[in-house]
Amino acid sequence: MQEADLHDLSDDPDYAASQQQALGRSLYRSDSAKSTEMDSGGGGGSETVYVKDNVAIHPTQYASERISGRLLLVKRDSSLFMTWIPYKLSVGGTDSTGRSSNAGILEKDRKLYTIKDVPLADVHSIRRHTPTLGWQYIIVVLSSGLAFPPLYFYNGGVREFLATLKQHVFIVRSADDANVFLANDFQDPLQKSLSSLELPRVVSVANGATLHGSVGALSSVENSERRNGDMQIATSSSEYSGRNKHKLHDPARDISIQVLEKFSLVTKFARETTSHLFRENHNNDSSIHERKQLDHKPSSASTDTQKISSAPVAPDPLEFDKLPLIWGKQRQQPLDVKEWVCFLDAEGRITDSKALRKRIFYGGVEHSIRKEVWKFLLGYHPYDSTYAEREYLASVKKSEYEIIKSQWQSISPAQARRFTKFRERKGLIEKDVVRTDRSISFYDGDDNPNVAVLHDILLTYSFYNFDLGYCQGMSDLLSPIFYVMEDESESFWCFVELMERLGPNFNRDQSGMHSQLFALLKLVELLDTPLHNYFSKTECLNYFFCFRWLLIQFKREFEYEEVMRLWEVLWTHYLSEHLHLYICVAILKRYRQKIMGEEMDFDTLLKFINELSGRIRLGDILRDAEALCVCAGENGDACIPPGTPPSLPLETASLYPQQDQDDI
Amino acid sequence: MATMGNNNINAKLVLLGDMGAGKSSLVLRFVKGQFLEFQESTIGAAFFSQTLAVNDATVKFEIWDTAGQERYHSLAPMYYRGAAAAIIVYDITSTDSFARAKKWVLELQKQGNPNMVTALAGNKADLEDKRKVTAEEARAYAEENDLFFMETSAKTAINVNDIFYEIARKLPRAQPAQNPTGMVLADRQAERTRTSACCS
Numbered sequence: 001m002q003e004a005d006l007h008d009l010s011d012d013p014d015y016a017a018s019q020q021q022a023l024g025r026s027l028y029r030s031d032s033a034k035s036t037e038m039d040s041g042g043g044g045g046s047e048t049v050y051v052k053d054n055v056a057i058h059p060t061q062y063a064s065e066r067i068s069g070r071l072l073l074v075k076r077d078s079s080l081f082m083t084w085i086p087y088k089l090s091v092g093g094t095d096s097t098g099r100s101s102n103a104g105i106l107e108k109d110r111k112l113y114t115i116k117d118v119p120l121a122d123v124h125s126i127r128r129h130t131p132t133l134g135w136q137y138i139i140v141v142l143s144s145g146l147a148f149p150p151l152y153f154y155n156g157g158v159r160e161f162l163a164t165l166k167q168h169v170f171i172v173r174s175a176d177d178a179n180v181f182l183a184n185d186f187q188d189p190l191q192k193s194l195s196s197l198e199l200p201r202v203v204s205v206a207n208g209a210t211l212h213g214s215v216g217a218l219s220s221v222e223n224s225e226r227r228n229g230d231m232q233i234a235t236s237s238s239e240y241s242g243r244n245k246h247k248l249h250d251p252a253r254d255i256s257i258q259v260l261e262k263f264s265l266v267t268k269f270a271r272e273t274t275s276h277l278f279r280e281n282h283n284n285d286s287s288i289h290e291r292k293q294l295d296h297k298p299s300s301a302s303t304d305t306q307k308i309s310s311a312p313v314a315p316d317p318l319e320f321d322k323l324p325l326i327w328g329k330q331r332q333q334p335l336d337v338k339e340w341v342c343f344l345d346a347e348g349r350i351t352d353s354k355a356l357r358k359r360i361f362y363g364g365v366e367h368s369i370r371k372e373v374w375k376f377l378l379g380y381h382p383y384d385s386t387y388a389e390r391e392y393l394a395s396v397k398k399s400e401y402e403i404i405k406s407q408w409q410s411i412s413p414a415q416a417r418r419f420t421k422f423r424e425r426k427g428l429i430e431k432d433v434v435r436t437d438r439s440i441s442f443y444d445g446d447d448n449p450n451v452a453v454l455h456d457i458l459l460t461y462s463f464y465n466f467d468l469g470y471c472q473g474m475s476d477l478l479s480p481i482f483y484v485m486e487d488e489s490e491s492f493w494c495f496v497e498l499m500e501r502l503g504p505n506f507n508r509d510q511s512g513m514h515s516q517l518f519a520l521l522k523l524v525e526l527l528d529t530p531l532h533n534y535f536s537k538t539e540c541l542n543y544f545f546c547f548r549w550l551l552i553q554f555k556r557e558f559e560y561e562e563v564m565r566l567w568e569v570l571w572t573h574y575l576s577e578h579l580h581l582y583i584c585v586a587i588l589k590r591y592r593q594k595i596m597g598e599e600m601d602f603d604t605l606l607k608f609i610n611e612l613s614g615r616i617r618l619g620d621i622l623r624d625a626e627a628l629c630v631c632a633g634e635n636g637d638a639c640i641p642p643g644t645p646p647s648l649p650l651e652t653a654s655l656y657p658q659q660d661q662d663d664i
Numbered sequence: 665m666a667t668m669g670n671n672n673i674n675a676k677l678v679l680l681g682d683m684g685a686g687k688s689s690l691v692l693r694f695v696k697g698q699f700l701e702f703q704e705s706t707i708g709a710a711f712f713s714q715t716l717a718v719n720d721a722t723v724k725f726e727i728w729d730t731a732g733q734e735r736y737h738s739l740a741p742m743y744y745r746g747a748a749a750a751i752i753v754y755d756i757t758s759t760d761s762f763a764r765a766k767k768w769v770l771e772l773q774k775q776g777n778p779n780m781v782t783a784l785a786g787n788k789a790d791l792e793d794k795r796k797v798t799a800e801e802a803r804a805y806a807e808e809n810d811l812f813f814m815e816t817s818a819k820t821a822i823n824v825n826d827i828f829y830e831i832a833r834k835l836p837r838a839q840p841a842q843n844p845t846g847m848v849l850a851d852r853q854a855e856r857t858r859t860s861a862c863c864s
């Protein structure tokens with residue numbers, strides 16, 4: 001086994017240096033994912049550099065239930081992508097008993113497990129397992145900490161796979177575990193400095209340039225911060241870099257510990273997910289027996305167990321078989337007009353709202369049709385309404401809006417003088433609308449009429465829902481809605497619908513926020529126990545550092561266009577009403593090493609989280625969140641108290657349908 | 665005067681006051697030297713740090729900028745608990761904001777750390793023509809309540825660094841090392857090497 005490694009990966013500095021140069025030419029571009037979406041039909045400029053047949057996934061612990069397929073490495077626009085496509089039917093599932101009941105499950109699985117164009121830039125590491133007896137497999141761990149299920153190479157070829165990889169991407173063997181190969185993109189400067197700090201050994205085997213790069217990145221941060229202070233003022237950044245440098249002393253060993261933690265997480269959930277998905281099979285007692293008989297080399301399992309027990313990862317190979325982890329799908333292009341009209345019948349009804357919501361969940365909506373689509377997503381238009389009904393609704397709602405609006409418009413200055421609550425409320429709104437998204441051209445400039453409309457809608461809302469009134473944050477929620485709708489009355493009613501769900505965020509007793517923060521605590525405990533323990537130790541379990549994320553649905557964390565994309569995805573409620581909580585977990589998981597490595601306390605953490613604004617890659621996070629949500633399954637649901645926003649509030653949940661009926 | 669010796673002090677400072685009074689703008693001016701005409705409202709809280717050199721000592725301010733709306737009042741204790749200093753901000757063009765500032769003063773007198781250094785900032789001093797609260801009125805109120813008072817402008821930068829500098833100067837006196845309630849002496853990670861003997 002050891003001698004076979006000679007050609008496996010070159011650890012020599014020259015080789016690494018040449019790879020480093022390739023990286024310098026930005027081997028991975030952040031838009032790589034986008035480009036694959038566009039030419040998803042394949043062809044144009046893509047080159048298949050590796051094909052391997054009979055690579056299988058075991059969705060259950062039963063070796064008999066394997067899904068075989070083809071593993072491909074495809075190079076496109078100088079980026080490398082990994083794809084694994086299961087064969088049609090259960091070709092590989094050579095189940096001698098031929099249980100036909102499996103067909104449906106396997107079909108579902110084939111979709112579930114398909115790996116489509118995963119950029120190698122998203123890969124953190126690859127662990128190979130090449131026992132002298134038995135099947136070889138690899139486990140691909142993504143930088144998000146999630147792993148694909150083990151890919152078994154039934155015809156061998158793991159070495160060839162790794163050798164091909166190293167020709168195209170920068171991978172280095174972990175100094176601590178010869179079977180772990182670390183892959184890294186060094187895309188954005190933050191990641192760059194992080195990666196090099198996290199992987200000190202990688203840096204040292206690579207070349208001076210990388211090390212230099214990371215130090216450069218650090219000092220530029222320092223410089224930019226220093227520029228902000230003046231002579232007598234020193235900033236805190238030196239302290240940060242001090243800590244970072246300290247981190248450099250940590251051996252690469254850290255990584256395998258991290259990976260281990262992730263594996264244990266994967267294992268834990270895979271078991272539950274698997275048992276959930278394959279419930280039927282579990283009452284088949286004979287299957288364990290079958291497995292043993294079908295196992296080509298039963299002795300290999302025990303040999304492996306002994307061997308692996310000395311290694312830190314996964315003590316039991318059977319455990320790996322229980323590993324399947326579902327991961328987020330490749331994001332799609334936004335829904336465009338052509339596709340949209342296909343969802344409408346002759347009279348304008350949406351016949352398959354689930355399919356529509358699913359479509360939007362995976363790709364969002366093109367801006368030109370947002371105006372139409374959002375009204376459904378927000379619940380302002382019922383899916384089964386016709387064109388005519390909607391037109392009628394719009395006119396009824398418009399006059400209704402005017403009536404509510406006239407309630408405050410008719411307040412004379414003399415009356416206002418005796419109406420403190422009104423004056424206060426109006427004052428709050430006036431203060432906030434002039435500082436809401438003024439950098440967007442739609443709202444910029446002096447006396448922008450759109451700012452005045454925001455004011456009118458919010459003040460009207462505070463009369464419509466007088467008990468809730470106006471609260472800071474509401475203008476953030478309204479701004480994109482009016483930007484999309486460009487109509488005062490329609491925006492108002494869409495905002496009303498949104499507030500039906502998010503209103504509790506602004507409750508005086510903070511109940512809506514508390515239930516979300518609590519659910520977040522439970523989800524992190526479930527999905528990242530070490531991080532939970534860390535927050536517990538540092539007294540950060542109130543999760544107030546996520547307050548802004550939750551209160552205004554990440555409005556301040558992304559660019560305007562991305563906010564709209566995120567919101568429409570959230571509003572589909574496709575996988576969960578609470579995807580936003582999984583997004584929180586996904587972001588925290590992405591930065592878990594930094595948070596724990598730098599031993600952030602609550603203050604530092606809050607600052608760090610606030611400063612992540614504008615730096616989070618939405619596509620990646622959505623995929624992570626989807627994966628986490630699927631992973632958590634029912635256990636995740638159980639973490640979220642009933643009535644947690646954006647669920648409709650418990651006590652009134654039954655009232656809303658009646659209200660709707662009355663309205664029409 | 666320079667009796668503080670070679671001290672490094674971490675001091676938690678909280679900004680309180682009506683929404684729109686200019687809390688975030690004051691911090692931004694102090695920490696980054698910037699001013700934004702349309703500074704976004706603060707959601708939840710924001711945290712900044714900035715170090716000042718005062719004579720021989722350095723004071724590292726850990727600044728909590730809070731959301732001003734009454735609705736979020738219940739969160740405020742979380743931020744002012746354990747604070748060594750507070751700046752209560754009002755807008756000189758708004759009597760309401762001055763009334764709100766007085767409420768904050770009362771609350772801190774009741775709930776806050778008794779040794780807290782509290783400053784009253786009459787912000788937007790550049791808007792003289794719109795002034796509603798006179799400096800005399802505010803100063804008299806400040807003296808009665810043992811606050812130190814300055815009129816500031818985040819826009820023109822007048823008195824901004826000064827108010828923080830003044831707090832920094834007052835801190836070690838109000839907070840001798842033997843009684844460090846609410847003030848975290850710099851005994852954390854990086855500063856651990858330093859001996860913490862201080863103050864006369």
Ligand SMILES: Nc1nc2c(ncn2[C@@H]2O[C@H](COP(=O)(O)OP(=O)(O)O)[C@@H](O)[C@H]2O)c(=O)[nH]1
Pocket residue numbers: 435681682683684685686687688689690700701702703704705706732787788789790791816817818819820
């Ligand atoms: N003219 C003037 N405007 C200010 C000053 N400080 C803040 N502002 C403006 O007042 C508004 C509210 O400021 P902000 O700092 O967000 O207040 P906060 O809610 O207390 O944090 C913003 O539009 C600022 O640009 C100042 O000193 N002078």
Ligand SMILES: [Mg+2]
Pocket residue numbers: 687688689704705706729730731732
């Ligand atoms: Mg503010």
